């Protein structure tokens with residue numbers, strides 16, 4: 113089973129990328145996780161879209177379609193989805209003449225890390241709503257909200273907090289089961 117893990121932050125030392133890497137290491141047996149970024153995705157415009165799919169979008173889209181499930185590492189900016197992630201999401205939500213986007217009818221899971229005590233809860237809710245608009249089958253629970261991320265990772269980006277470790281492992285196991293269930 114293959115999972116594409118999309119990091120919603122462009123920051124070099126991103127906690128959300130570190131979180132996804134930890135998730136990859138905690139994936140259940142038989143699940144392979146590829147962590148990717150959204151670097152190089154241009155600002156969406158329907159005019160630009162008419163000119164063709166930008167390379168970075170095409171690559172993400174192909175990887176998303178080839179995966180059995182998609183996992184988001186969702187940061188939070190100003191109580192919501194950061195612009196770069198929403199922008200990449202909007203590109204991926206377009207059908208480009210095909211019957212399916214990477215989201216329609218597809219298993220999706222979300223986790224996120226932020227500096228505040230809210231642990232991206234507000235941004236994750238917004239992302240859930242946008243995924244619903246695209247017909248994604250987003251796993252309802254367990255949820256992972258990593259609050260005060262600055263206390264949960266070491267300087268090298270390793271997840272050092274045991275309860276977070278356990279919560280991430282639990283989500284990954286549940287996501288494997290969610291994917292299996294939806295494959296029927």
Ligand SMILES: Cc1cc2nc3c(=O)[nH]c(=O)nc-3n(C[C@H](O)[C@H](O)[C@H](O)COP(=O)(O)O)c2cc1C
Nearest residue numbers: 121123126127128129187188189190191226227228
């Ligand atoms: C413009 C901006 C707005 C932010 N707003 C929030 C916020 O609403 N809630 C929050 O928990 N953290 C907020 N933060 C702090 C982020 O949690 C922090 O920058 C975090 O490191 C971003 O995730 P990353 O490490 O994956 O890049 C904000 C940061 C920026 C730059």
